[in-house]
Amino acid sequence: MSEPRSAPTVGQVVLGRRLQDLRERAGLTRDQAAKVLRVASATVRRMETAEVALKIPYVQALLRAYGIGEEENDAFVELAEEANKPGWWQRYHDVLPDWFSMYVSLEGAASLLRMYEPHFVPGLLQTEDYARSVMLSGAVGQSRPEDIERHVALRMERQSLLAKADAPRLWVVMDETVLRRTVGTPEAMRAQIDKLLEASEQTHITLQIAEFATGHHPGTYGPFVLFRFGMPELPDMVFSEYLTGAVYFDTRPEVASYLEVMDRMAAQAATARRTKDILRDFRKEL
Numbered sequence: 001m002s003e004p005r006s007a008p009t010v011g012q013v014v015l016g017r018r019l020q021d022l023r024e025r026a027g028l029t030r031d032q033a034a035k036v037l038r039v040a041s042a043t044v045r046r047m048e049t050a051e052v053a054l055k056i057p058y059v060q061a062l063l064r065a066y067g068i069g070e071e072e073n074d075a076f077v078e079l080a081e082e083a084n085k086p087g088w089w090q091r092y093h094d095v096l097p098d099w100f101s102m103y104v105s106l107e108g109a110a111s112l113l114r115m116y117e118p119h120f121v122p123g124l125l126q127t128e129d130y131a132r133s134v135m136l137s138g139a140v141g142q143s144r145p146e147d148i149e150r151h152v153a154l155r156m157e158r159q160s161l162l163a164k165a166d167a168p169r170l171w172v173v174m175d176e177t178v179l180r181r182t183v184g185t186p187e188a189m190r191a192q193i194d195k196l197l198e199a200s201e202q203t204h205i206t207l208q209i210a211e212f213a214t215g216h217h218p219g220t221y222g223p224f225v226l227f228r229f230g231m232p233e234l235p236d237m238v239f240s241e242y243l244t245g246a247v248y249f250d251t252r253p254e255v256a257s258y259l260e261v262m263d264r265m266a267a268q269a270a271t272a273r274r275t276k277d278i279l280r281d282f283r284k285e286l
Contacts, residue, residue, distance in 0.1 A: 015050075115226075129191065
């Protein structure tokens, strides 16, 4: 059988989709592909959906069956070997749940991240003190000090994504509640507002506050993140978290609904320029 692991890397997701596309172009069913490997058809399905790592001998056999030439076969295998390497975040496997491993992988591969956050500053923009306070108040089942510090370290390391030369565009809509609910000490909140103001000056980061005065908006059901990728094999995806896990959506109707909600919220929220004024005014109140 192909090797299982906690959560797929984006590379495995992409190559799994490519394997499915190559199989369909060759006119083979999953059952027929499975006969090539002498395995159950479920094994082929799991490879195509990135539920298991890509076992190289299986990949090579399938590519030959799909009529792929030696040069392209070698290139695909090289990509598969790279995709099978553990992501940097797997160093935090002791505190990182499987459902969030996938999120960190998608986050690192996205060209655009659009977020709605009704409760807290998004993790990519949190200060260390703010992140620690969030973890201390909301940790369920992992409240040991060493676990909290591991979570904080992971969150801080994720932020290096925004400093890369090819950093993704980050577009965040936050409810005014994020500012009004104190997290940690007033000093920690002031430092957090300062970090948001610094982020708002970055050309690849857009911040908007959904003010109370503008009333109800369509995103009040809960936080979510919309990923867009530069790879044609990956469709837009949506991540929505709940207390003990998360769900991922990638069907066009579902993603289109979230995209419409995000667009409507962005149109209703304070502009990026107005948001800077809101942050500065709130900073004075602290």
